Amino acid sequence: MTMDETTASPQPEDRRLGGVSRRSVVVGASAVGMAVGAWGSVAAAAPDVSWPSVSRPKDLGHIVWWSAAELSVAIRRRKVSCVEVMTAYLDHIETVNPQVNAIVALRPRRELLDEAKEKDRLLTRGEYQGWMHGFPQAPKDLADVRGMKTTLGFFRPPFDAVATADALIVERMRAAGAIFIGKTNTPEFGLGSHTYNKVFGTTYNAYDQTKSAGGSSGGAAVAVALRMLPVADGSDFFGSLRNPPGWNNVMGLRPSFGRVPSLGEEQFVQQGGIEGPIARDARDLALLLGTMSGYDVRAPLSIERDPAPLTRLGHTRLSGRKVAWMGDLGGYLPMAPEVLEVTGRAVQLLRDLGMGVTKVDALPSYGAFRGNEDLWPTWLIFRHWLIGGSLKPLYDIPQFRREMKPEAIYEVEGLISGADGNPALTGLDSWEGSVKRTAMYQAFRQLFETYDYVVLPTAQIFPFDADRDWPHEIEGVEMSSYHRWMEVTAIGTLIGAPTLAVPAGFSSDGLPIGLQVIGRNHDDFSLMEFAAAWERRARFVRDDLPPLISAAAPRHA
Numbered sequence: 001m002t003m004d005e006t007t008a009s010p011q012p013e014d015r016r017l018g019g020v021s022r023r024s025v026v027v028g029a030s031a032v033g034m035a036v037g038a039w040g041s042v043a044a045a046a047p048d049v050s051w052p053s054v055s056r057p058k059d060l061g062h063i064v065w066w067s068a069a070e071l072s073v074a075i076r077r078r079k080v081s082c083v084e085v086m087t088a089y090l091d092h093i094e095t096v097n098p099q100v101n102a103i104v105a106l107r108p109r110r111e112l113l114d115e116a117k118e119k120d121r122l123l124t125r126g127e128y129q130g131w132m133h134g135f136p137q138a139p140k141d142l143a144d145v146r147g148m149k150t151t152l153g154f155f156r157p158p159f160d161a162v163a164t165a166d167a168l169i170v171e172r173m174r175a176a177g178a179i180f181i182g183k184t185n186t187p188e189f190g191l192g193s194h195t196y197n198k199v200f201g202t203t204y205n206a207y208d209q210t211k212s213a214g215g216s217s218g219g220a221a222v223a224v225a226l227r228m229l230p231v232a233d234g235s236d237f238f239g240s241l242r243n244p245p246g247w248n249n250v251m252g253l254r255p256s257f258g259r260v261p262s263l264g265e266e267q268f269v270q271q272g273g274i275e276g277p278i279a280r281d282a283r284d285l286a287l288l289l290g291t292m293s294g295y296d297v298r299a300p301l302s303i304e305r306d307p308a309p310l311t312r313l314g315h316t317r318l319s320g321r322k323v324a325w326m327g328d329l330g331g332y333l334p335m336a337p338e339v340l341e342v343t344g345r346a347v348q349l350l351r352d353l354g355m356g357v358t359k360v361d362a363l364p365s366y367g368a369f370r371g372n373e374d375l376w377p378t379w380l381i382f383r384h385w386l387i388g389g390s391l392k393p394l395y396d397i398p399q400f401r402r403e404m405k406p407e408a409i410y411e412v413e414g415l416i417s418g419a420d421g422n423p424a425l426t427g428l429d430s431w432e433g434s435v436k437r438t439a440m441y442q443a444f445r446q447l448f449e450t451y452d453y454v455v456l457p458t459a460q461i462f463p464f465d466a467d468r469d470w471p472h473e474i475e476g477v478e479m480s481s482y483h484r485w486m487e488v489t490a491i492g493t494l495i496g497a498p499t500l501a502v503p504a505g506f507s508s509d510g511l512p513i514g515l516q517v518i519g520r521n522h523d524d525f526s527l528m529e530f531a532a533a534w535e536r537r538a539r540f541v542r543d544d545l546p547p548l549i550s551a552a553a554p555r556h557a
Contacts, residue, residue, distance in 0.1 A: 133177030239489030246458030246514025319354025330361030388415030
């Protein structure tokens with residue numbers, strides 16, 4: 001639920017709004033079009049994974065049912081052409097997307113087939129760009145794609161400028177061979193875990209087209225769940241790579257801060273929004289994470305480590321590893337009872353995998369951080385400071401302030417004049433909040449001396465009706481803001497830890513929910529191992545297909 005990503009920094013033709021660049025108002029705005037850093041322009045021809053064997057299908061419509069790894073092998077070994085791949089995906093999108101509105105700004109079929117033909121010509125000449133060669137991709141509509149508009153779910157003509165360069169993650173996917181077919185839908189500015197906006201409308205849940213898809217990576221999660229994309233990028237400030245995957249029965253990862261760098265006008269304070277992968281299986285998740293990851297000299301806090309090991313998943317066993325199951329934090333978090341029932345059953349599967357599970361009913365304390373009672377106040381300071389600060393230039397322009405949704409106004413005014421009965425934030429408030437956040441990190445560092453993973457639900461409720469703005473109460477408890485109902489996701493963000501979302505099961509009426517798995521700082525690989533072991537035991541993605549596409553599934557899917 002984020003303003004978590006990442007658009008291009010001011011470009012030559014960018015429209016100026018009272019001296020403010022349209023694009024510079026976005027958190028972590030990505031400066032692009034320059035030579036990338038150590039890993040950015042290097043397309044690994046074949047990452048070090050266990051590649052599957054693939055045969056050409058009799059029905060080419062079955063191409064969309066392949067995993068991303070299978071698709072990569074089929075293209076590389078010329079089992080199918082890139083034109084056949086693009087045709088299969090566009091046909092499938094044409095059938096499914098109108099019912100969910102996950103992919104927006106879809107480019108003309110002729111242009112995309114021409115690009116696919118060029119990818120085939122490259123292969124004929126022996127030129128293989130990377131594991132995503134010929135892949136149809138649709139970046140989240142917070143990330144710039146050269147030649148396409150970035151609306152952020154807000155900007156409409158005449159302020160919807162065409163990007164002249166790629167965002168860093170787009171640049172990296174393009175270098176690996178991807179073809180960009182459109183965008184995935186996002187809430188306005190990526191704010192709120194419900195994907196709707198005035199530009200493209202509402203995205204609907206993959207399992208029930210009357211329900212929310214989550215957000216802000218709702219379009220991405222739905223597109224992957226419904227096989228309209230092999231994998232997708234998303235971004236996460238407040239659960240956007242966790243809640244949408246959880247609500248659409250796929251996997252997502254909020255990486256460690258710095259694992260996937262983004263570029264912009266501010267690089268040292270903005271540590272909330274992080275880009276990451278969404279996929280249907282662990283191998284695909286690791287492949288996209290490896291492509292997105294890597295040091296860039298323009299991002300001084302990016303992790304200077306070769307990302308190649310992230311994809312080296314073996315048949316890891318989790319036996320003997322220890323889990324802290326936090327549930328609803330001992331009743332602190334208002335939570336639908338069935339969420340606890342379904343995720344509690346999923347936690348039992350961890351025991352079946354040989355893991356030790358301990359119920360932990362409160363956040364750990366350390367120094368200035370007093371556990372549960374400090375979670376939300378610490379979060380509000382962090383959120384208002386970063387989101388309010390980034391949106392204030394837009395807020396200061398009356399014509400745009402009138403168009404901003406209440407959630408955006410709330411974040412700015414929470415910073416400059418106060419919200420929720422709190423006064424305006426001061427510099428001292430921000431400093432003290434950061435000190436408390438540091439103490440929270442230290443509390444979890446100590447907790448991780450005992451446990452390998454901390455586990456919670458991906459959301460406090462199941463998907464709600466899509467015609468609502470946000471849940472205003474949970475189990476009779478009033479929610480004080482548009483994002484209070486997602487407080488369960490604040491933990492991973494505040495401690496800067498890698499956090500995995502995996503499917504956990506379904507409600508009695510068929511709606512998905514997931515588990516958040518928080519790992520140690522910078523230990524993203526351990527979460528990839530968890531994902532691989534989890535999918536072998538809990539086969540929710542394979543066995544519980546969205547009703548919208550289940551009738552079309554080939555037998556092996």
